[in-house]
Amino acid sequence: MQLIHLKNLLTFASFRPEPADPAAAWSTRFPNKRTLLLNVNRNTVNWQVMLKGGNLGEGGTEEGSLQEVAEMYGDEWKGMTDDGWVSVSINNRFILSLESNLSRKKGYEEMLRTNPKTVLGSKFERGKVYAVRHHPETNSSLLLACEEVLVKETQVALKNADLQVGRLSCGLFAILTDVLYRLHDSADKEGENEVPSNYLVIAVCQGSVCVLKQSEGQWTELRSRSAYYEPGDLSSLRRILQPMLTDWYPQYPALFVSDDNDPTSLEQIRQMLPGYAISDVSSGDQLWSIIGKN
């Protein structure tokens, strides 16, 4: 037994998840430490400090690639954290797709990280890393495929800035799965609100967009684009939405979730889809709350 193990046992740290444990929520890994939340877009990097107790601290935005910004702000970011741990959201170079009949055997999440071919079968592509969200009632699944090179570049850039990557996720996928969790899993547990058999989820995050449609209790269509629109201007979403609404009734619920705390975003969507029952299910600081707590 090494000395660090003994120290962790006596400080009760061994009973908490390790900082890099992917199976544990961020808030349980760092209950009393400051960490940094990063969002990496194609040409900008946003950051926010997660303070002790789960409150958000100061943040910022800088133009440039992650490598450039990390070289400029590395020391400042390091000083914003207690141990240099970072939760990263990447909103670039990923693909969201709708799949069916993916393996749901026990431990499939770990297998998806270590040996994705056993889970994905013929859908596996070399040079990609994956994450999956299953429909709780059907055999449909949302599959996130991100470029392996981008993940490695991100980890290396942050390591060079003397920061430690505790989690690397896709912000848009995290927002989408959070909405689906609230829609399906929370409703099932409480038994109060039934899951609508037809719904539309419109998720936007830092220029990336994803629209998921469920018809008759099944996910039937998904369209996703990374780095698709300029923040603050959602007009380009019309090209994605219109084809998906040909067989859609306006009274079916449509859920809108956005990360930017911009009240005009919902207005833009409503102007785009007049007469549709659109609900904004965004919470304040949606992206930071998800990657900094869940």
Next chain:
Amino acid sequence: MLVCHDLKFEIDPVAPPLSNGLRVIPVLFYVAVAGCAFFTAYFMIQKNASERARLAQERVTAEEKKKIAQIQMKYNELEGDVKKASSMIDWVKGSSPIQRLAMTINNSIVKTGESSIRSLKLSRTPESPWQIKMALTLNGSDAEYLNDTLDALATGPEKYKRFNPQRSLGENSVNYTATLIRHTEQGL
């Protein structure tokens, strides 16, 4: 709570957290440390208290020894006095027959009024205390006075027998020595 997905490549293996049931191990450790600290402090307090008690007891012991020494000294003095008193008692008890003997001799001389005692020596030895060596010197050259004295000794209450009597006449004196033994003590 939904746990967010993670795409990163693991560099170091990640161990799952230990089960909460094992929290008893560090808890027991801290209880043991606290117990050790408590008992160490308790032991030190008791040790200091016993040290103080020992010093106090040593002081008391020293004072008592001093008192014992003083008492012993007084006891020795008293024993000396007792010995002196005992010897005095013994002397008084031992001198009683001598006193009666001396009184008998003196009375026999005083009764005639014609002679007087120049010297009288009565002595005993511890080996034979019933024997009294008498050395008597009377003034005057008349031996009749001596015979009166010897008769008084022989007929007195003690009824002394005389052994090895020797008499001699000096210049206006009569010397007489003899060993006297009481009739009753000798069983005669």
